[in-house]
Amino acid sequence: MVNAAPITALKQDLAAEAARLGFAACAIAPAAEDPLRAARLEQWLDAGMHGQMQWMADRLHHRRSPQALWDEARSVVALGMSYAPAADPLALADQADRARISVYAQGRDYHDVVKKALKALARWLVDQAARRGLGDVGVKVFVDTAPVMEKPLGQAAGLGWQGKHTNLVSRDHGSWLFLGAIYTTLAFPPDAPGRDRCGSCDACQRACPTQAFPAPYRLDARRCISYLTIEHKGPVPEDFRAALGNRIYGCDDCLAVCPWNKFADSARRMQAFLPRAELAAPRLADLLVLDDAGFRALFSGSPIKRIGRDRFVRNCLYAAGNSGDAALVPRVRALLDDPDEAVADAARWALARLT
């Protein structure tokens, strides 16, 4: 049995250590299951809204709650790291010769940056718990790829609330937080959950170019440009290609219009997420010529490397088809016989649009 005072002191010191490591927000949620959260996840999967992301359904049983993944977990340390942009993410929307890469992917890969900080914080926690007589503490760290519901857990801990665009919105950092979590065997006193502050606003719902929200707080990933450009394998359904515009990796539109972003201060962004000069406003003409080696060199250390050259060039071809820029025709033609069928198909589509 641990007494309350040392664990409360540890919780305070944990938040300070998290800040020192670059986290903009840190709070605690219980690890027990929230039946409503699990039921909504199940409904989303039953409706097929995950599209080709079969990995979401495969580990549904673990995704339901922290304790379903690890029965010894007692608390979740929910963490947020800011990537608040200094410039308007929608500024390139009308520059047809340029490609738009979503803000989250213009700097270093957040998986690496957040994971490193999470591991350092978890090590600190284990060490401090032992020093303070709280025993041998178990920890597991997660960012993005594990079967963990980071947004609902972030809300349960009070980092913010899941807005109508479904992402976690913070009063201090707007929509621009990466999330991560540490599951621990320590039973910390939990923080109060975040309260929904969307009110009557529906800016994100109106901003979506593909009407991907069947209802507020529900996203049909199959219609989302982020899904279509990053996760979707093979040719993108024709109905969505024009709506991609010049977005070649992810989409920021619903996030960028959120009024709570006015409180997000880019000075509090983790330096690693500063945009790389060559990714802030790349020329489509330069991207269309990338081969495998060129792609890997350009995107080393970037999350974009995960989708590989073929899917990336496929996306650039849709943007070329939407550009109205006849100067791109020779580069598009050169891809008509690409060995990747989705690239060749996208080249045919782009050429038809440009000529």
Ligand code: B12
């Ligand atoms: C799968 C996934 C995607 C998919 C699906 C997105 C989605 N909304 O589910 C796609 C590829 C589309 C995607 C896109 C993006 N993603 Co993503 N993605 C994930 C991932 C891996 C899992 C999310 C998940 O569990 N989805 C399943 C659905 C069912 O869960 P949910 O959205 O929480 O659903 C809840 C609500 O819909 C709600 N609900 C349902 N019905 C109702 C009804 C009412 C009345 C109410 C109140 C609520 C409600 O209950 C559900 C369960 O709690 C997480 C990482 C992780 N492990 O958590 C990152 C994550 C969510 N993504 C992230 C980011 C940054 C993005 C993009 C912004 C990237 C970009 N710029 O292109 C976009 C945003 C698109 C958007 N509007 O959501 C961040 C979000 C950070 C934050 N502040 O919230 C995460 C957390 C990654 C990270 N570690 O930082 N992503």
Ligand code: SF4
């Ligand atoms: S990320 Fe873009 S396409 Fe996806 S829901 Fe938001 S606005 Fe719509």
Ligand code: SF4
């Ligand atoms: S844009 Fe409006 S409705 Fe959408 S998440 Fe932000 S406050 Fe909520």
